[in-house]
Structure formats: C-alpha cells, structure tokens
Amino acid sequence: MLKPTESVNELENRAADAVRALLKNVPVIRIEKLEPTPPSYKFDLLATLSLDGHERLLVCEVKSVGQPRHVRAALLELQRAAGGFDPPAIPVFIAPYLSPEAQALCREFDVGFVDLVGNARIAFDTVFIERQVDVKPAVVQRSLKSIFKPKSAQVLRVLLRDPARAWKVADLAQVSDVSLGHVSNVRGELVDREWAEVTDDGLRLSQPDGLLDAWREAYEAPHGERAEFYTTLHGQSLEAALRDVLQAGPDAARAILASFSAAHWLAPYGRVPAQYFYADAGGLAALRTALKLSTVRSGANVVVTVPKDYGLFQDAVESAPGIFCTSPVQTYLDLAVAGERGAEAADHLRQELLAWRT
Structure with missing residues (x-):
C-alpha cells in the first residue's frame, strides 16, 4: 500500500533499492544495470546481472498492493513477460508487504518475490536467496484487524x-x-x-x-465488564438451573454459556472448575438469581462477561434442550486465547466441528 505522499516512481525506487540490497551480498552476482522500463513494457524494472560471467535478467513487477487477488493477476502477466526473453528472464514480484498467503502464491507460480519489510525469495541457476521477517506494517495490521x-x-x-x-x-x-x-x-x-x-x-x-x-x-476477546462469582450449585442442580435461565433471543434477558463451558456441550474435551457466560444486563441479573451467585474475593467458580457487542448472541446455538452456547466459531476463538489448556480444547473442537469441505 502506498503512503499518502508516495508516488509510483518513489515506490519503484524503493523497490530497486530493495533488490540491490538483497543481491549485493551474493558474491557470485554483479549488478550491471537496474533501471525502470519504458511505459510500453509489461513490467516495471529490468535488472541485468552477471553470474560467473554469464548474463541473467530479472524482470520485476512493482505493485502498491500485495493482496493475494491482485498478486495472482500480476504473476500471470509477469510470467508471460519473463518468457519473452531468450533465455527466459527471472520474474520477481515486489510490493510494500506480502502476506504468507501472497508469498505462497509466488512460490506456486515459481516467481521470486521481494517486499519492503524484508521478506524475499529469489532462486535461479546456483543462486538461492530466502529471507523471512516477523514484521507487519502498521497499516497492514490495522487493515487485518478491521x-x-x-x-x-x-x-x-x-x-x-x-x-x-x-x-x-x-x-x-x-x-x-x-x-x-x-x-x-x-x-x-x-x-x-x-x-x-x-x-x-x-x-x-x-x-x-x-x-x-x-x-x-x-482475535481479541470481546470488550465488556467481567464479573466473578461463586455458586454452590453443581451437577444436576446446576444443569437444571442453567436450562431455566439460559436465553439467546433479543426479546429476553440474554445469557449463554461461553469458552470452556460452551465447549463442554459442543465438543467435550476436559472439565474446568469454573462456569463461563456471556450475558447482557438482564441476563446477568437472571444468572445471579437462578445460580444463587455470591461475590467472593477469591475462589470464584462463575465468570460472567457483559460484552459491549451483542452480535455474538445472534450466533448462539442450542446444543441441547434449554442449553444455549456461543457458536462453534466463537467458542473456538475464545478457547484459542485461553492459555495452553484452552488451545488444546480449541484444537479438539475445530477437529470435531469446524473441519469443512468446500
């Protein structure tokens, strides 16, 4: 993605600098020339290299967007451009940032890639260069989170x-x-x-x-108020109380099982001592009454989150008569951020309920 003040030429200059920096550390390569191409060309940069006295060409396409859909279209054009040389040139795709999915596409098409945060892969003849960095530009992180x-x-x-x-x-x-x-x-x-x-x-x-x-x-857990309580109910008495109080519809006080408690009804993996819920204000009041909840300084065994976002109630499922839970997807996400034991339960739930065939 281009910076607001960055022109196409500036992006191409940065791309050329990135290629130079990548190749200059390879002893057997000498860069003879690296320059922009005329507008009539189907690619943006042409690099002439000397490899052990033999000339090799890199044809480079520079794009301001590295999303997979845009990358795929550019790779096809770049392959055709590289094939127009005799011998064929080495195609290289360049963008400000290439996600793992975009990089995988380049590998699938046998096209080299370079991005401006440091990821790169170029392979030809006896040369193999590969670099991976664990960096995402802030603008990419914001876009992904949005x-x-x-x-x-x-x-x-x-x-x-x-x-x-x-x-x-x-x-x-x-x-x-x-x-x-x-x-x-x-x-x-x-x-x-x-x-x-x-x-x-x-x-x-x-x-x-x-x-x-x-x-x-x-994933970030839903924002909201989190409250911890203690109940003396357990076993069948707790289950009976849950069937009386759990609701997901918008016309009722909403309270649904969440996290490990939802997983227990959706894809049992292992019991935990606490019960977890999402509830609105009315649902919290209903839970306090039905489960005889009391506040404690320590030893809580009931955790209720009143989320600011009520959208997750719309996706609730009735896993058994009167037992309303977060959906498998929401339960999976909540488990995935619930520590090591949660991650194991998340993996089990995904294998049981989220193994899709498309």
Whole structure:
C-alpha cells in the first residue's frame, strides 16, 4: 500500500533499492544495470546481472498492493513477460508487504518475490536467496484487524456457519443485521485476500480455514465488564438451573454459556472448575438469581462477561434442550486465547466441528 505522499516512481525506487540490497551480498552476482522500463513494457524494472560471467535478467513487477487477488493477476502477466526473453528472464514480484498467503502464491507460480519489510525469495541457476521477517506494517495490521471488528464479525460468523453456501449481499446483510455497505466492504476484503469468491449465486467462502486461522491470530476477546462469582450449585442442580435461565433471543434477558463451558456441550474435551457466560444486563441479573451467585474475593467458580457487542448472541446455538452456547466459531476463538489448556480444547473442537469441505 502506498503512503499518502508516495508516488509510483518513489515506490519503484524503493523497490530497486530493495533488490540491490538483497543481491549485493551474493558474491557470485554483479549488478550491471537496474533501471525502470519504458511505459510500453509489461513490467516495471529490468535488472541485468552477471553470474560467473554469464548474463541473467530479472524482470520485476512493482505493485502498491500485495493482496493475494491482485498478486495472482500480476504473476500471470509477469510470467508471460519473463518468457519473452531468450533465455527466459527471472520474474520477481515486489510490493510494500506480502502476506504468507501472497508469498505462497509466488512460490506456486515459481516467481521470486521481494517486499519492503524484508521478506524475499529469489532462486535461479546456483543462486538461492530466502529471507523471512516477523514484521507487519502498521497499516497492514490495522487493515487485518478491521475485518474482525464486531460488525464485520457478525458477517463472518454467518458465512462460517455454512462456508459452501453462496450469499447475495442483501440476504447476508439481513441475516447478519448489518448495513448493505458494510457487507460490501467485508466482501471486498474477503475476495482480495482470496478467502472468498463471488459466483453467479453470490458470495461464498473459498478458504474458510485460512479465514479462521487469520481471525484466531488477530482475535481479541470481546470488550465488556467481567464479573466473578461463586455458586454452590453443581451437577444436576446446576444443569437444571442453567436450562431455566439460559436465553439467546433479543426479546429476553440474554445469557449463554461461553469458552470452556460452551465447549463442554459442543465438543467435550476436559472439565474446568469454573462456569463461563456471556450475558447482557438482564441476563446477568437472571444468572445471579437462578445460580444463587455470591461475590467472593477469591475462589470464584462463575465468570460472567457483559460484552459491549451483542452480535455474538445472534450466533448462539442450542446444543441441547434449554442449553444455549456461543457458536462453534466463537467458542473456538475464545478457547484459542485461553492459555495452553484452552488451545488444546480449541484444537479438539475445530477437529470435531469446524473441519469443512468446500
């Protein structure tokens, strides 16, 4: 992505500098020439190299966007341009930042890549250069997190219920309870990252696992007030009380099982001593009464979060009569950030309930 004040020429200059810096440390390579190409060319930079006395050419395409959808289209053009030389030139794709998915595409097309944060891979003849850095530009991190914010998450949870289903924008907006404009923005992000595709029937997820992986990496637990209590109820008496009080509908006081407690009903893995809930204000009051909750300084065995975002209640599931839980996707995300034991439970739940075939 270009900086607001960065021109195309400035980006190409930075790209050329990155290529020079990468190649200058290879003893067998001498850079004879590296310069921009005329507008009539199908690529942006041409590098002439001397490798042990033999001339080799790099043809480089420079793009301001490194999203997989844009990368894929550029790689095809770059391959054709490289094949126009005799012998064929070495194609190299350059962008300010290339995600692991974009890098994988370059490998799939056998095209070298360089990004301006330090990731690179160029292989030809006896030369093999590969560098990986654990850095994401701030603008990329903001863009990635934006797709997982509460309103966008409502759309994603609907899509992940049945990844093979195709959705018209209007239908998806209605079911997820967000605006048409917001659904369109989410659709654009998903398609650009190649997590979804637009078919004649509508939008459908093409890479649900890739989407869920990215969501897990960027996930932040819902913001809200967290309260801890103690209940003397356990076993059948606790279960009976839960069936009486749990509700997910918007016309009732909402209280649903969450995290380890939801996982116990969805995909049992191991018991934990505490019960976890999401609730609105009315649901919290109902829980306090039904479970006979008391406040304690230590030894709490009930944790209730009153989230600012009520969208997760829309995706609740009734895992057994009267037992309402966060959806498998929401439960998976909450478990994934709940420490080592939570990560193990998350992996188990994903294998049991989120192993999709698309």
